[in-house]
Amino acid sequence: MKILVPIKRVIDHTVKVRVKDDHSAVDTDNVRMTINPFDTHALEEAISLKETGKASEVIALTIGPEKAQEQLRTALAMGADRAILVKTDLPIDIGGIQSLDIAKTIYKVANDEHPNLILMGKQSIDNDANQTPQMLAALLDWPQSTFTSNLTLLEEGEEDLEVAREVDGGIETLRIKAPAVISVDLRLNTPRYVKLPDIMKAKKKPLEIMEPKQLGLSYDTHKRVVLLEVTPPTERSTGIKVPDVDTLINKLKNEAKVI
Amino acid sequence: MAILILAQHDNKNLHPATLSTVTAATKLGDSDIHLLVAGYNCDNLAKGACQITGITKLLKADAAHYEYFLAEELAPLIMDIIQKGNYNHILAPATSFGKNILPRIAALLDVQQISDVTHIIDENTFIRPVYTGNALAKVQSNEAIKALTIRATVFEEAAMYVSNAAPIEQVQPIPTVKQSRFIQRETIETERPELTTAKIVIAGGHALGSIDDFKMIETLADKLGGAVGATRAAVDAGYIPNDAQIGQTGKIVAPDLYIAIGLSGAIQHTSGIKDSKIIVAINNDENAPICAMADYTLIADLFDALPELIEKL
Numbered sequence: 001m002k003i004l005v006p007i008k009r010v011i012d013h014t015v016k017v018r019v020k021d022d023h024s025a026v027d028t029d030n031v032r033m034t035i036n037p038f039d040t041h042a043l044e045e046a047i048s049l050k051e052t053g054k055a056s057e058v059i060a061l062t063i064g065p066e067k068a069q070e071q072l073r074t075a076l077a078m079g080a081d082r083a084i085l086v087k088t089d090l091p092i093d094i095g096g097i098q099s100l101d102i103a104k105t106i107y108k109v110a111n112d113e114h115p116n117l118i119l120m121g122k123q124s125i126d127n128d129a130n131q132t133p134q135m136l137a138a139l140l141d142w143p144q145s146t147f148t149s150n151l152t153l154l155e156e157g158e159e160d161l162e163v164a165r166e167v168d169g170g171i172e173t174l175r176i177k178a179p180a181v182i183s184v185d186l187r188l189n190t191p192r193y194v195k196l197p198d199i200m201k202a203k204k205k206p207l208e209i210m211e212p213k214q215l216g217l218s219y220d221t222h223k224r225v226v227l228l229e230v231t232p233p234t235e236r237s238t239g240i241k242v243p244d245v246d247t248l249i250n251k252l253k254n255e256a257k258v259i
Numbered sequence: 260m261a262i263l264i265l266a267q268h269d270n271k272n273l274h275p276a277t278l279s280t281v282t283a284a285t286k287l288g289d290s291d292i293h294l295l296v297a298g299y300n301c302d303n304l305a306k307g308a309c310q311i312t313g314i315t316k317l318l319k320a321d322a323a324h325y326e327y328f329l330a331e332e333l334a335p336l337i338m339d340i341i342q343k344g345n346y347n348h349i350l351a352p353a354t355s356f357g358k359n360i361l362p363r364i365a366a367l368l369d370v371q372q373i374s375d376v377t378h379i380i381d382e383n384t385f386i387r388p389v390y391t392g393n394a395l396a397k398v399q400s401n402e403a404i405k406a407l408t409i410r411a412t413v414f415e416e417a418a419m420y421v422s423n424a425a426p427i428e429q430v431q432p433i434p435t436v437k438q439s440r441f442i443q444r445e446t447i448e449t450e451r452p453e454l455t456t457a458k459i460v461i462a463g464g465h466a467l468g469s470i471d472d473f474k475m476i477e478t479l480a481d482k483l484g485g486a487v488g489a490t491r492a493a494v495d496a497g498y499i500p501n502d503a504q505i506g507q508t509g510k511i512v513a514p515d516l517y518i519a520i521g522l523s524g525a526i527q528h529t530s531g532i533k534d535s536k537i538i539v540a541i542n543n544d545e546n547a548p549i550c551a552m553a554d555y556t557l558i559a560d561l562f563d564a565l566p567e568l569i570e571k572l
């Protein structure tokens with residue numbers, strides 16, 4: 001079984017992001033970039049399936065700038081076998097290419113690579129859209145599992161996979177046929193730390209770079225949905241400290257009038 | 260021209276986010292508003308839902324393979340409806356239901372969806388939070404059909420008018436595609452109000468330390484008639500099921516009163532509580548980020564303050 005894992009280069013989740021003064025974008029210069037947290041869980045799942053003999057090959061794929069090779073190298077160091085960068089200079093966070101173009105790109109790569117499973121993060125922490133996996137599943141006409149917090153490969157029966165999904169109201173279990181697109185949530189597993197020798201080894205693993213036009217694509221989602229302005233959110237006004245529980249109850253009853 | 264809304268429900272009751280989505284639709288100009296109720300044995304639900312103010316027609320698709328709202332089954336049905344209709348907007352609530360299904364439709368329509376809309380400026384222009392709520396993006400859609408998911412907490416719930424029901428039109432189901440199969444849903448039965456629409460939310464963090472002590476959060480919630488929320492760290496630790504998680508990857512809440520107990524206020528959490536009217540923090544560290552955004556902060560050990568609060572209310 002071959003597994004394709006699309007990943008994204010994003011600002012590290014510990015960085016306090018800043019809106020540019022001209023409100024054109026978020027400042028991405030000289031900030032720490034990493035693999036989107038959800039995607040590391042997808043990578044972990046794919047790699048552990050390979051380690052337990054259930055998968056034959058894990059391919060990491062990203063769409064992004066030249067520098068996104070860094071994230072692919074990290075994926076290779078985690079244990080992916082090879083990597084593909086589809087290179088674009090358009091912004092990939094907001095205001096540039098969006099999920100439909102990304103889904104079309106992964107679709108093209110999937111048509112060449114024929115994976116049995118595509119594992120990917122349920123959303124990216126920059127654009128927060130939560131769209132690409134579902135769009136990809138639609139383009140491929142494959143079943144989908146979103147918000148996946150558990151994945152089991154089935155040995156027999158009509159379906160190939162059992163998934164648990166974190167949905168409103170609780171946990172939903174589905175059985176689905178492969179090939180399938182699985183979007184993963186953080187509770188799926190605990191991603192491994194990358195060790196130094198693995199980073200050295202990863203340098204020798206194959207990393208292919210291609211242009212969107214090699215896949216027959218020319219991106220246009222930035223023209224379909226145009227970013228007009230980015231603004232910082234309004235700050236809440238500062239509150240007060242209360243000395244004890246009695247004062248708190250009094251304030252909630254008589255000042256805020258919420259209890 | 261018309262607007263199509265995908266109703267979220269459980270075949271018996273409408274999810275309140277559907278009502279907020281109807282209100283959002285009324286802000287898109289004066290198009291007709293069609294509400295699609297796709298499910299199984301949902302007759303009674305449809306009879307109630309056609310009384311929502313604002314909707315001009317209720318489309319009902321009833322079939323066994325729509326019982327669990329599988330995206331693979333619903334997509335061909337919704338595509339069929341869209342192709343036969345004349346829709347300029349397709350809306351769904353930005354809940355796990357809407358997030359699961361709408362992007363699948365958007366891709367089939369070849370349109371770029373706009374997720375989690377919090378402001379409707381005009382029928383083409385919208386504001387949505389990005390970067391965990393650290394920034395707001397104003398975007399304009401040039402797509403012929405706009406696919407939008409709606410953040411329910413920022414739009415009032417549409418009212419029900421018994422006297423003025425919209426007509427119900429039966430929609431022919433599409434044969435099942437059988438790509439996926441529902442096995443079970445572990446739902447958390449509770450008498451408490453629904454978290455996303457509750458007027459009072461009591462949220463506990465990792466500092467509660469155990470399932471037993473987390474029960475104090477539930478006791479306080481019950482005293483105040485509120486809902487129980489939690490951080491990811493509390494859910495990860497198993498103090499409470501995932502359904503209670505609030506934040507970037509959990510639920511969005513906007514109650515009148517939100518009490519944060521033993522939680523630090525990481526941006527991934529606070530992005531889900533920002534629109535609360537009054538925020539209270541109970542924490543033993545005055546430098547915790549939650550204290551900076553709270554209206555009232557009590558610096559105390561929660562194991563002293565929480566029992567006292569329960570006792571005195």
Ligand SMILES: Cc1cc2nc3c(=O)[nH]c(=O)nc-3n(C[C@H](O)[C@H](O)[C@H](O)COP(=O)(O)OP(=O)(O)OC[C@H]3O[C@@H](n4cnc5c(N)ncnc54)[C@H](O)[C@@H]3O)c2cc1C
Pocket residue numbers: 013037038125463464465466489490491492493504505506507508509520521522523524525526527528541542543544547559560561562
């Ligand atoms: C991609 C991503 C997505 C995420 N999504 C979410 C999300 O949706 N929701 C979410 O909540 N988190 C989310 N997180 C996790 C988030 O970053 C924080 O790690 C988490 O919210 C912390 O939970 P906490 O506040 O309960 O724990 P901690 O950060 O450990 O805070 C515990 C707090 O309790 C206080 N405390 C300790 N002992 C006591 C005591 N005796 N009395 C009073 N106070 C005490 C401490 O001072 C501290 O402030 C996400 C993280 C990532 C990377």
